[in-house]
Amino acid sequence: MIRICRWLLLAILLFAAISFCFAGVNSQARVVKLPEDGSKWYVSVVGSDARYQEILGWFNTHEKLSALKNATHFCPITTESPLYKERYAPNCKALPTVRVQDSKGVVIYEAAGKQIPLTAGGLYGAIAESSNGHELLPWRRKHSQPMPTPAPVTPQPNPDPAPEPIDDGGTPVIENVFEVGGGLLLVCGLALLAGGILSEWERVKSRWSK
Amino acid sequence: MTSLLRWQGRFNAAENIRHTCSSAAGPDDLAAKFDHEGIRYAYVTNGDVKFLQWACRTRRGCGITVDGGDHMVALVHMDAEWSAILDNNDTSKFIWVPTETLIAEWRASNGWAVTPIYTPAAPLPI
Numbered sequence: 001m002i003r004i005c006r007w008l009l010l011a012i013l014l015f016a017a018i019s020f021c022f023a024g025v026n027s028q029a030r031v032v033k034l035p036e037d038g039s040k041w042y043v044s045v046v047g048s049d050a051r052y053q054e055i056l057g058w059f060n061t062h063e064k065l066s067a068l069k070n071a072t073h074f075c076p077i078t079t080e081s082p083l084y085k086e087r088y089a090p091n092c093k094a095l096p097t098v099r100v101q102d103s104k105g106v107v108i109y110e111a112a113g114k115q116i117p118l119t120a121g122g123l124y125g126a127i128a129e130s131s132n133g134h135e136l137l138p139w140r141r142k143h144s145q146p147m148p149t150p151a152p153v154t155p156q157p158n159p160d161p162a163p164e165p166i167d168d169g170g171t172p173v174i175e176n177v178f179e180v181g182g183g184l185l186l187v188c189g190l191a192l193l194a195g196g197i198l199s200e201w202e203r204v205k206s207r208w209s210k
Numbered sequence: 211m212t213s214l215l216r217w218q219g220r221f222n223a224a225e226n227i228r229h230t231c232s233s234a235a236g237p238d239d240l241a242a243k244f245d246h247e248g249i250r251y252a253y254v255t256n257g258d259v260k261f262l263q264w265a266c267r268t269r270r271g272c273g274i275t276v277d278g279g280d281h282m283v284a285l286v287h288m289d290a291e292w293s294a295i296l297d298n299n300d301t302s303k304f305i306w307v308p309t310e311t312l313i314a315e316w317r318a319s320n321g322w323a324v325t326p327i328y329t330p331a332a333p334l335p336i
Contacts, residue, residue, distance in 0.1 A: 021287075032252050032327075034252055034261075034264050034268075034327075035266070035268065035327065036264075037268055038267045038269065042332035042333065044332050049271070057300040073329045073330065073332065074329065075219065075329060075331065079219065080221075082216065082221065083216070083219065083331055085335060087331060087332070090218075091335050099332070099335065101332055101333060101335060101336075104333065104336065105332070105333030105335060105336045106332055106336045107335045107336065110335070199291050
């Protein structure tokens, strides 16, 4: 009976040890590197027809457009997409549309319909030109140029004297006028007394000598 | 989570998750589901606010637990003062909450936040 209990206890301990090991493996946290891509630009290609597919293909086959695609948030949007209905339909002038925006949403380049260049190289050139600030969309100019700001206000000298420091406690140090005056009077009095005694002594001394 | 997947252009994945994932799924269940669907994602279960800040800074947003861990909402904006959430029960309007209050609620609700990692929708043109 004791032997059976021992074996049972051993089996329980063995099971507990194995469970603990596997639990340790399962609870290992996976750590992923979170992309810090909040400042990336956005490239949206919007449409649904053959021309849209052709332009979309340029971003895979044309070396520079492909590099641009990899360096930005690339958003291919079909007209069937709910995102198109909510976020693109109200502001796309024609289809297809190619739009390049900075991270804040400012449109750097936009071309729609027949405005889109015929070739991949042409499209890249147009985007490059706009992103260098040479050809801003007319309705964008006011957003991209520095806005005038009010002139800085020159601080005026304060005519009021600087406030006195606040003494928040303690006995103020005040010289005791009466003590100083009393000392002076005492010295004067003693001097007069000494003078008087001296002169009286001289007078008495002269009388005695007579 | 469906809103976040749609926001990041994963419409099919959003539909799959919507139909197959229980609303009561915990971090492990959802991670297993995402792994099965091949969805890229990241999550924390320790109430680390830096994760929320990253998710909002990169315009991805993230799902966060509220209501003691019984409900999940989408966090779509966070600054020092205010945060905005979208509740799946009504995504037509943002719910603005003081950031401090939101963090307190989240941490008291298991501090679980999760987001897919894809391309966020482009901003509206300015």
